[in-house]
Amino acid sequence: MKxxxxxxxxGGGGLLSNELVTEVFLPHFRNAFLERxxxxxxxxxxxxxxxxxxxxxxxxPLFFPGGDIGSLAxxxxxxxxxxxxxxxxxxxxxxxxxEGFPMEDLKKVVRSMAEAAARAGTSIVAGDxxxxxRGAADGLFINTAGIGLVEYEGSLSVRNIxxxxxxxxxxxxxxxxAAILCKREELGFKSEIPSDSAPLNGLVEVILKTTPRVxxxxxxxxxxxxxxxxxxxxxxxxxxxxxxxxxxVREDVRGVxxxxxxxxxxxxxxxxxxxxxxxxxxxxxxxxMKGHPFGKNAALIGTVAEVGGGxxxxxxxxxxxxxxxxxxxxxxxxxx
Amino acid sequence: MKxxxxxxxxGGGGLLSNELVTEVFLPHFRNAFLERxxxxxxxxxxxxxxxxxxxxxxxxPLFFPGGDIGSLAxxxxxxxxxxxxxxxxxxxxxxxxxEGFPMEDLKKVVRSMAEAAARAGTSIVAGDxxxxxRGAADGLFINTAGIGLVEYEGSLSVRNIxxxxxxxxxxxxxxxxAAILCKREELGFKSEIPSDSAPLNGLVEVILKTTPRVxxxxxxxxxxxxxxxxxxxxxxxxxxxxxxxxxxVREDVRGVxxxxxxxxxxxxxxxxxxxxxxxxxxxxxxxxMKGHPFGKNAALIGTVAEVGGGxxxxxxxxxxxxxxxxxxxxxxxxxx
Numbered sequence: 001m002k003x004x005x006x007x008x009x010x011g012g013g014g015l016l017s018n019e020l021v022t023e024v025f026l027p028h029f030r031n032a033f034l035e036r037x038x039x040x041x042x043x044x045x046x047x048x049x050x051x052x053x054x055x056x057x058x059x060x061p062l063f064f065p066g067g068d069i070g071s072l073a074x075x076x077x078x079x080x081x082x083x084x085x086x087x088x089x090x091x092x093x094x095x096x097x098x099e100g101f102p103m104e105d106l107k108k109v110v111r112s113m114a115e116a117a118a119r120a121g122t123s124i125v126a127g128d129x130x131x132x133x134r135g136a137a138d139g140l141f142i143n144t145a146g147i148g149l150v151e152y153e154g155s156l157s158v159r160n161i162x163x164x165x166x167x168x169x170x171x172x173x174x175x176x177x178a179a180i181l182c183k184r185e186e187l188g189f190k191s192e193i194p195s196d197s198a199p200l201n202g203l204v205e206v207i208l209k210t211t212p213r214v215x216x217x218x219x220x221x222x223x224x225x226x227x228x229x230x231x232x233x234x235x236x237x238x239x240x241x242x243x244x245x246x247x248x249v250r251e252d253v254r255g256v257x258x259x260x261x262x263x264x265x266x267x268x269x270x271x272x273x274x275x276x277x278x279x280x281x282x283x284x285x286x287x288x289m290k291g292h293p294f295g296k297n298a299a300l301i302g303t304v305a306e307v308g309g310g311x312x313x314x315x316x317x318x319x320x321x322x323x324x325x326x327x328x329x330x331x332x333x334x335x336x
Numbered sequence: 337m338k339x340x341x342x343x344x345x346x347g348g349g350g351l352l353s354n355e356l357v358t359e360v361f362l363p364h365f366r367n368a369f370l371e372r373x374x375x376x377x378x379x380x381x382x383x384x385x386x387x388x389x390x391x392x393x394x395x396x397p398l399f400f401p402g403g404d405i406g407s408l409a410x411x412x413x414x415x416x417x418x419x420x421x422x423x424x425x426x427x428x429x430x431x432x433x434x435e436g437f438p439m440e441d442l443k444k445v446v447r448s449m450a451e452a453a454a455r456a457g458t459s460i461v462a463g464d465x466x467x468x469x470r471g472a473a474d475g476l477f478i479n480t481a482g483i484g485l486v487e488y489e490g491s492l493s494v495r496n497i498x499x500x501x502x503x504x505x506x507x508x509x510x511x512x513x514a515a516i517l518c519k520r521e522e523l524g525f526k527s528e529i530p531s532d533s534a535p536l537n538g539l540v541e542v543i544l545k546t547t548p549r550v551x552x553x554x555x556x557x558x559x560x561x562x563x564x565x566x567x568x569x570x571x572x573x574x575x576x577x578x579x580x581x582x583x584x585v586r587e588d589v590r591g592v593x594x595x596x597x598x599x600x601x602x603x604x605x606x607x608x609x610x611x612x613x614x615x616x617x618x619x620x621x622x623x624x625m626k627g628h629p630f631g632k633n634a635a636l637i638g639t640v641a642e643v644g645g646g647x648x649x650x651x652x653x654x655x656x657x658x659x660x661x662x663x664x665x666x667x668x669x670x671x672x
């Protein structure tokens with residue numbers, strides 16, 4: 001590892017995050033579950049399969065259009081379970097709070113978590129609170145972990161991705177990143193952009209009911225759709241080709257990106273997933289997704305090519321084509 | 337809630353922590369699992385019982401005699417599962433790292449976590465890393481969550497505590513608190529006091545094999561043995577009477593406490609549990625515990641009285657007797 005210190009980019013979900021995992025964590029935590037490099041570990045309990053996942057949330061600001069750190073923390077872990085085929089059974093919540101944090105804000109966050117959990121059909125069954133002196137943390141950080149029950153008869157893994165697969169995204173990309181950026185920087189845009197923070201387990205249930213042949217799903221968070229697709233291409237050793245023109249982007253998100261010189265492909269989502277399936281199943285899955293509120297803007301955006309391997313290729317709107325590398329880090333720190 | 341801001345004491349495992357749970361978390365997260373107020377939630381998966389627990393670690397300093405934040409984070413969650421009868425199946429680890437944190441220190445912590453997990457017979461199967469800008473966190477915080485398999489045929493719950501029960505502690509109390517205090521304050525004592533940070537699942541396995549009649553166990557962490565016994569007395573509505581003279585305390589820990597004017601009863605442990613069982617089983621359990629390295633100083637320290645309720649009574653070494661209230665907070669912030 002060439003870095004002697006942790007950089008912001010090590011937490012950004014991009015290239016340096018991957019390096020940290022493969023060079024620092026995996027050598028010590030080596031086990032079959034972590035090495036799958038999926039969003040959840042799948043373990044066996046009796047004759048059941050359960051998945052297990054965790055995420056910490058350090059988003060700044062804590063409250064933003066469309067959500068807050070509490071709902072985000074619930075949706076994030078619910079979604080990590082969902083894309084592994086897990087129906088959320090229960091969640092834990094660990095709070096690290098800075099001394100002096102307003103009690104009213106904590107209550108708001110707790111209420112928001114409870115509501116988000118209820119909407120996702122689950123509940124928070126274990127918790128912990130640590131308080132650190134003023135200056136030792138910035139307000140409030142939350143960790144959630146979750147257990148999901150996997151009943152899908154098919155197999156969901158990046159290793160299932162095959163040449164010819166269709167690539168589907170469940171809706172507009174970059175909403176969460178744009179929402180946080182606009183809120184944080186007080187950019188003075190006329191209307192607020194709401195985060196897309198949402199629980200995807202309902203949508204996933206609809207998808208997995210249509211066919212047992214979905215190959216792999218991931219939710220696009222840090223690093224956006226571009227980061228997860230580049231990562232999936234690299235991990236599966238396939239060449240993923242996507243068409244920029246077909247990727248759904250809200251008009252206002254596109255506007256913010258143009259002003260700030262950002263690419264919505266790499267802007268964080270918090271309620272969107274990418275899915276790989278055999279081309280023959282794509283239309284049926286797309287139709288099912290469009291019937292769900294969190295999939296109504298779902299779109300077929302690409303395919304897995306027959307040749308080459310390990311790369312994400314973007315066919316640009318102007319007709320060119322380029323390799324998309326995994327971004328080094330996240331465009332903005334503390335996006336989630 | 338009379339406080340408008342979070343105080344350090346809200347994270348101290350004492351009275352204000354309890355208030356926070358009952359007045360802020362429980363009203364929103366109301367469910368049968370949290371309301372049990374045990375160290376883990378026990379849920380059913382197929383025909384198996386599993387327990388689920390989480391804790392965050394913000395200890396300062398990160399490295400101390402007898403351990404570091406990594407081993408502490410593994411032991412803490414393993415112990416929360418163990419005292420609920422759970423054999424640890426797997427753990428998750430969530431890191432919040434401050435930009436600029438030394439990579440070497442992170443590697444040391446990760447190695448320590450992997451070793452601690454292996455010693456406890458489990459592994460870390462899911463993880464997450466967030467990096468926050470300099471000044472937004474102090475170095476490194478870790479959250480662990482864990483899943484345990486409960487195979488104990490008896491029932492472990494504070495509600496099982498009965499008049500006549502014996503109270504056993506698994507060893508010397510206050511070691512961890514004294515270790516952190518000495519290290520942090522550079523008090524200049526001649527010899528270092530090692531933390532008792534240790535995984536208790538092996539000891540618990542030995543205990544639960546001897547009898548299905550153990551009523552309740554808790555590990556003594558923040559607030560020390562005094563805090564958990566006062567809490568258990570209050571939650572069970574019984575009067576717990578303990579004899580100060582019989583509570584094992586290391587000589588050096590007693591020395592530090594005398595110098596600093598602290599009571600070892602309220603100093604944090606990280607590898608000790610308190611256990612309630614029928615008086616008739618106490619000798620057999622004690623014998624079994626003494627045969628295990630983490631139980632060799634186990635001692636019978638009290639009983640549950642026939643009358644009164646909800647109080648912890650301390651029979652002092654000098655012959656008096658007093659009610660021990662749940663401490664307001666922890667004696668030292670960032671003890672774990």
